[in-house]
Amino acid sequence: MNMLKKIIRTWTLSELLKGLSVTGRYLFRKKFTLNYPEEKAPQSPRFRGLHALRRYPDGEERCIACKLCEAVCPAMAITIEAAPRDEDAPEINGVGRSRNYGNRRTTKYELDLFKCIFCGYCEEACPVEAIVETRVYEYIFDGRGQNVMTKEALLRIGDEHEPQLAADLEVDGRYR
Amino acid sequence: MDTQKDQVTIELNDTRLEARQGQMLIEVADANGVSIPRFCYHKKLSVSANCRMCLVEVENAPKMLPACATPVTDGMKAWTKSPKAIAAQKSVMEFLLINHPLDCPVCDQGGECDLQEMALGYGGDTSRYTEGKRIIKEKDYGSLVSTEMSRCIHCTRCVRFGVEIAGIPEIGGTGRGDHMQIGTYVQKALSSELSGNIIDLCPVGALLSKPFLFSARSWELKSVPGVAPHDAVGSNIQIQTRNGKVMRVIPQENEAVNEIWISDRDRFSYLALDSEDRVTQPMVRNSDGQLVETDWQSALEAAVNGMKMVASTDGGGALGALASPSSTTEEFYLLQKLMRGLGSNSVDHRLRQQDFSGQSDQIAPQLGTTLQQIEQQNAVLIVGSDIQREQPLLSHRIRKAALSGAAVSTVNPDGIEFNFPLSGEVVTDQLTPALSAIARAMVDMGMGGDLSGLSALVADANVEPAHQAVAESLIGGEKAMVLMGEIAYRDQNQAVIYALTGAIASMSGATFSVLTEGANALGGLLAGAVPHRDTADATVDSVGMDVASMVDMAPKGLLLMGIEAESDLAAGPAAADAIRKSEFVVSLSTFADSVTMGKSDVILPLAAFTESSGTFVNAEGEWQSFGGAVAPKGEARPGWKILRVMGTMANLDGFDYNSSEDVLSEVRGLCDQAETEKWSWSALSDLGDASSCTVASTPIYQVDSLVRRSEPLQQTPLAHAGQATTGGAE
Numbered sequence: 015m016n017m018l019k020k021i022i023r024t025w026t027l028s029e030l031l032k033g034l035s036v037t038g039r040y041l042f043r044k045k046f047t048l049n050y051p052e053e054k055a056p057q058s059p060r061f062r063g064l065h066a067l068r069r070y071p072d073g074e075e076r077c078i079a080c081k082l083c084e085a086v087c088p089a090m091a092i093t094i095e096a097a098p099r100d101e102d103a104p105e106i107n108g109v110g111r112s113r114n115y116g117n118r119r120t121t122k123y124e125l126d127l128f129k130c131i132f133c134g135y136c137e138e139a140c141p142v143e144a145i146v147e148t149r150v151y152e153y154i155f156d157g158r159g160q161n162v163m164t165k166e167a168l169l170r171i172g173d174e175h176e177p178q179l180a181a182d183l184e185v186d187g188r189y190r
Numbered sequence: 191m192d193t194q195k196d197q198v199t200i201e202l203n204d205t206r207l208e209a210r211q212g213q214m215l216i217e218v219a220d221a222n223g224v225s226i227p228r229f230c231y232h233k234k235l236s237v238s239a240n241c242r243m244c245l246v247e248v249e250n251a252p253k254m255l256p257a258c259a260t261p262v263t264d265g266m267k268a269w270t271k272s273p274k275a276i277a278a279q280k281s282v283m284e285f286l287l288i289n290h291p292l293d294c295p296v297c298d299q300g301g302e303c304d305l306q307e308m309a310l311g312y313g314g315d316t317s318r319y320t321e322g323k324r325i326i327k328e329k330d331y332g333s334l335v336s337t338e339m340s341r342c343i344h345c346t347r348c349v350r351f352g353v354e355i356a357g358i359p360e361i362g363g364t365g366r367g368d369h370m371q372i373g374t375y376v377q378k379a380l381s382s383e384l385s386g387n388i389i390d391l392c393p394v395g396a397l398l399s400k401p402f403l404f405s406a407r408s409w410e411l412k413s414v415p416g417v418a419p420h421d422a423v424g425s426n427i428q429i430q431t432r433n434g435k436v437m438r439v440i441p442q443e444n445e446a447v448n449e450i451w452i453s454d455r456d457r458f459s460y461l462a463l464d465s466e467d468r469v470t471q472p473m474v475r476n477s478d479g480q481l482v483e484t485d486w487q488s489a490l491e492a493a494v495n496g497m498k499m500v501a502s503t504d505g506g507g508a509l510g511a512l513a514s515p516s517s518t519t520e521e522f523y524l525l526q527k528l529m530r531g532l533g534s535n536s537v538d539h540r541l542r543q544q545d546f547s548g549q550s551d552q553i554a555p556q557l558g559t560t561l562q563q564i565e566q567q568n569a570v571l572i573v574g575s576d577i578q579r580e581q582p583l584l585s586h587r588i589r590k591a592a593l594s595g596a597a598v599s600t601v602n603p604d605g606i607e608f609n610f611p612l613s614g615e616v617v618t619d620q621l622t623p624a625l626s627a628i629a630r631a632m633v634d635m636g637m638g639g640d641l642s643g644l645s646a647l648v649a650d651a652n653v654e655p656a657h658q659a660v661a662e663s664l665i666g667g668e669k670a671m672v673l674m675g676e677i678a679y680r681d682q683n684q685a686v687i688y689a690l691t692g693a694i695a696s697m698s699g700a701t702f703s704v705l706t707e708g709a710n711a712l713g714g715l716l717a718g719a720v721p722h723r724d725t726a727d728a729t730v731d732s733v734g735m736d737v738a739s740m741v742d743m744a745p746k747g748l749l750l751m752g753i754e755a756e757s758d759l760a761a762g763p764a765a766a767d768a769i770r771k772s773e774f775v776v777s778l779s780t781f782a783d784s785v786t787m788g789k790s791d792v793i794l795p796l797a798a799f800t801e802s803s804g805t806f807v808n809a810e811g812e813w814q815s816f817g818g819a820v821a822p823k824g825e826a827r828p829g830w831k832i833l834r835v836m837g838t839m840a841n842l843d844g845f846d847y848n849s850s851e852d853v854l855s856e857v858r859g860l861c862d863q864a865e866t867e868k869w870s871w872s873a874l875s876d877l878g879d880a881s882s883c884t885v886a887s888t889p890i891y892q893v894d895s896l897v898r899r900s901e902p903l904q905q906t907p908l909a910h911a912g913q914a915t916t917g918g919a920e
Contacts, residue, residue: 080295081407096404118296118404141295 057149059182062134064150065125065163066172068143068179075169076144079120083136083145091129092136095122123165127155143183148175198264203271209262216244216257219270226270227279227308229286229393230345231258234450235354241286241345243308245278246270254278276312283312286343289324290394297341299395302408305343326371332379333905334386334454336400342372348388348397355451356382357589357609372396381907382609383582383890386457390440390450401461401902402438406430414819415442417806418456419516419709419799420893423561423583424808425452429460429800429819436460436800436820446562447808453582454906455890455897460800462899463823467781469795470824481787486825490832493792494839496774497532500747506533510735510745512759513539513719514752515708516894517829518804519813520853522710522717523725524833524845525751531842535721535734536745539714541753542676542707542760542888546736548685549722554715555679555704557584557809559671565590569667569700571628571660572600573691574621575675578608579890579908581705584809585609588673597663601625603677603886614659622683625690626651629697631661637697644689661698670700676887679706680760705809707893713807716861726860737761744771751829752796754783754895778832781895795826798896802828803850815854 023029048055068076079096099119136145148171155161172179196211202224209218214237219226230241239259246257249267254275257268269275287309294300326339346363349372353359360380365371374380380388389399411430416439418425425448428440439460441452472489473481484492500508511529513522517539526537540546557564564570564587578585585608592598592610599614600606601624618624629644630651641648664670672695678687688704695702708714718725721734735743741761748769759765766785769775777790780798787793801822805815822828830850837845847853891897891909903909 078296079404080300081410082295085407085409096406098404 574678
């Protein structure tokens, strides 16, 4: 009896047709494929892309060099040097020199994107929401050493994406 | 004494424990590994019981009792982790956190903070306190300690340290209740030579190291044990490094040596390591008279060939070597081996000594007892020593003795003050007459022995009541010590002073202690880095040139190790001239001053104390070895390696060592076999000029090239005080 069933299944190509029917169904459904780069996939506010360092609205950098991100980073991608901010520190957006004199600040904040595994722990560890991961995932390095993001580069990215970052953190805030 | 009565049995957390009557509960708990949270209690300080964190439940006590202030009694039952005890501890923690700012991420104490740790165990996750927090303005404590007094939890450890340990009550609490503040009463920089210890004592981030501020986190640091290179105590330290750079120095507990303290000199001298004057490349002077950087091979060849040239034309005796008294024993040993191999006995490290006439009768500078034993003394006589500044932690032991009733007296020039009470004081600019008078008083009291060479001097002495009192206190002391310090040791009439001090010690049956500059003066003598003694006090066939004669005669060939002539030698400018007159100078230098740069024909970069392995022999004769904490800066190399290679290149035998341990075991073996000779004053022939003036001791922050270059130390009031009082006398 089983033998007979098997012969019928084989000769009527039922399994083939069953398989092809899946293909057929998807042929007429709405397509998943995105025409990248014209179209882009939707992103969560928690998307973990390229890193950025944020500033306060008055232009003062948020990072206080507590080194928690450096300590938590499982890939050891972050390197920080800290020092009290001295008077020679570059004036940022024309404010804050006297108010922030002597504060704990980074003199170096480097993030090696080759080592980074985009786990987001740095973002989680940060007590002042300074280091964040943006929605940016389109970037290239066209030279040796560009994988190491400097403090200036990270702050620049932060400045560029601040409205989006603030909005994302706002949405995510109540879960933190 | 009936020991049975002293012992009590208590039950702590339902475990039976033996304890001594009168011990505090927290001590018994600590001894038995039961942890009780605490902030104000510290084993080296008095009990103040004001943080209330150590509350425990005790049977039959109506309320929780603080374990730090509850003496144990027989049959006492206490619980440290009962629900009631935990509830009490948690409540205290909640109170402590009311005013403590939540700024752990910017606080340097973060990661090594007692409050942070305790809050993890006993703190709540949210605060019920909604009122404003207390904020206190930052206070300026000087260049070493930074403050953030809003973080203070009023444990008063720093206050008690000032009163009980440093002996200068500079810090105190003003105001009451919520308005209480810890601070110096008037705005001033801390002036104690031990002030850095309050950084370690502070259980929160209120008092922090200013030079270290924000530069690293405790979890990033690698700790390497070391020995402090500034005084004869040999304080045990931990050198903490990060990425091959020394970030800070903290004390390592060693009850026998430095207890848990270190002096500010030991703590902050590391800041000099990156000074601009560091020598990082071997340099050779070319035919145009210019110093040019070169490689090790050619620099060493130039050094060895130059020295051999001098030795072959003028004989080995034309060579001389000077080493810093803080060189390691291995360096001393190899240096003298090299020099004696080249035919010269002229090796010396006693840079600030001026009178060498008594050297062959004198023993190595040493304590003669242990550091811990100092505390047990009943009578101490300090002769020519600013001990508090010369050997801060040894002075602390004397202070402990003084506070527990010992009669401490001094024979010192004017203007030297101590942080302990003195029972007798002879203030004089001339040590010899004063000491003769004390000796005379002893002779008159019937203590006299054979004074031979000294008898004339002593017989002429004029005994005043002050001298009589000193003599009486020394003879009256069951355990007594006579301590001769740097001022006496450097006097132009040192031989007589030494003999007199020794005579006083022996007549009164006291321990005779001699302490001089540098971390390793004893090691230098044992290793034989002196012109009149070979290794392990062995005699030499001909006595070489000492420091003074080298300055006078300017040897044709000079080998300098860690020397800055103008600041390190007693002769100062004259010494610099002698070096300039010399034909061929090789300098092994960590830091190069203008004399070194201007004259040296070869400069070999020498590793600093954090970069080299070695051994210091401290005042009590303890051999303390340490390894290098970081790689030497630039092309610098440890001294023993440089000297070892120089020995090999000079074709001398016995220089094939593989490690500093090989060198150490050789010199240690020699010293262990040797019998140290007893000194005598009988051989003393020349009594010198009895009215010679005393010299001042080196200011505390001028003693060696490291502390001179440590910027924060130079900014302290102590550095300026030293210049003001002793600058003219030098």
